[in-house]
Amino acid sequence: MELPQSVEIIEVGPRDGLQNESNFVPTQVKNEFIIALWRAGFKEMEITSFVSPKWVPQMKDAAEVMRVSGDHQGTIVLTPNKRGIDAALASGAKAVAVFIGVSSSFNQKNINKTTEEALDGLLPHIRSLKEDGIFVRACISTAFHCPYEGEIAPADTLALCRVLSDAGVDELSVADTIGKATPKESFSLFTLLKKELPEVLMAAHFHDTRKMALANIYASLCAGITRFDASAGGLGGCPFAPGASGNAATEDVVYMLHRMGIDTGVDLNLLNEAIRIVEPHVSRELDSWYYQSYKEEQSS
Template identity: 65%
Template sequence: MTLGLPKKVTIIEVGPRDGLQNEKSFVPTEVKKEFIKSLKNAGLTEVELTSFVSPKWVPQMGDAAEIVADCLDGDTRDIVLAPNRKGIDRVVMTDCKAVAVFVGVSNTFNKKNINKTTLESMAELKPIIGELKEKGYFVRACISTAFYCPYEGEVKPEDAVELCRQFVEAGADELSVADTIGMAAPHESYELFSRLKTEFPNTLLTAHFHDTRKMALTNIFAALQAGVDRFDTSAGGLGGCPFAPGAAGNAATEDVVYMLERIGIETNVDLEKLMQAVKIVQPHLSRPIESTYFRLNAETVK
């Protein structure tokens, strides 16, 4: 019984990048590599490895080049985030062929994040996306603050849709639409993703929920009802955003996989192996793992 929902869902694991970027203590590079390889061993076929950002602003990602050099393989879509031309130039020097770019719907959030307005960011990114597509890259567009902004409050759905449209017209292969501060309600999730599915039927559509108010699973279920079959999640519920005050971690991969499998939706993710991956990084984190599945089952995993 699948309640009319998708029969299969793709999980995009963002723990190594979005999950670790806000960690206060530097996670050793070798630990990150082992974490990534264990996540892939659990069956995750799309993974955000790292990001090419300034080590001055995000020290955790200072080892990006080494991570990419050692963790690429032909069995997974390995994604690297780059916020600007400088970051893209660094990605092009590697063998990675999938790039994530990001822009906030909210101007204030975007300014605090990358010191550009949304309009300025898109003016820079549109030609870059065109260049990447000409070179055969997969381009993932991450849409931040699609529901609410920590500075401006509620975001108009039409503004989120318009930003998505600009990315689609520029040639993006995927839209990852985020509830950055974890404030969306299920009806808002359903309405926005229903509209996006209708507007952009030929573009991969991914939902990205943070669990700040413990609403991530309900929002994911609402997005499933809207026809979404791709979700960003983070092993252990790791994450947060340094430019979104109060934002908690992402939806925990293990909690999402457990929910989906329980309602008959295939994920191809091995929960026990996933838990082993979380245990690799756990001793190096500045905060405890809070996901429900991990809390209930950690002691049974070797």
């Protein structure tokens, strides 16, 4: 078994983690959370979304978050459409994330377009962003399973990834949106993607709905993936995917990798301190194993 010596964790808690919160986390708290996460050692982070406040009110302060916390080389912001892209660029963003689902049903529930229609609208934006020298991350939803269509054929995920790669995206973040993938499926899909798209920067994004995120991350490591999205405290989900609970908890992922001798560059104590900043402001208990152990140790 050959495993990498180091892995890059893309922290998505401030964006993907908080977008599904029922509470609006105050802007000052978000900024304190983000700055503390940078201090913990992350080199890349999704910090906010330039989306319609009507649909995702938790991200209505995107410009202010960027003004205070976005002055970092690894800052990434989500941009769903031309309006969002323009707002992100006006805020000084140098790296943006776009998103699309493999499943047409998911796209129709999310943006009222089929996958083909969504691609027709997205590809010109990707080309325009690349002409302006912007780093483009493409987030691929429902890469394994869809809450409406069920199992997704690996060939369909590959086909979408290939189109986006040909359009010039810098990175593909391939997501198990509803947390239904098994380690066997993860190993198989990422082996296929790495074989067919060897030059593309690729990350894996797992949700822990069925408590298999860590097992899926391990399987993906074995398939050659060395970049993983994770969310501090296990925050998150997807507001457009019923049944999608929180993301893989960053602290549990980092703990597992460190125990395996794989470097992440993340300080676990500083990461847990960052989580403590946001915990009082979220609507559910943050129940990741490592964070709970840390709190028990601190209180003893």
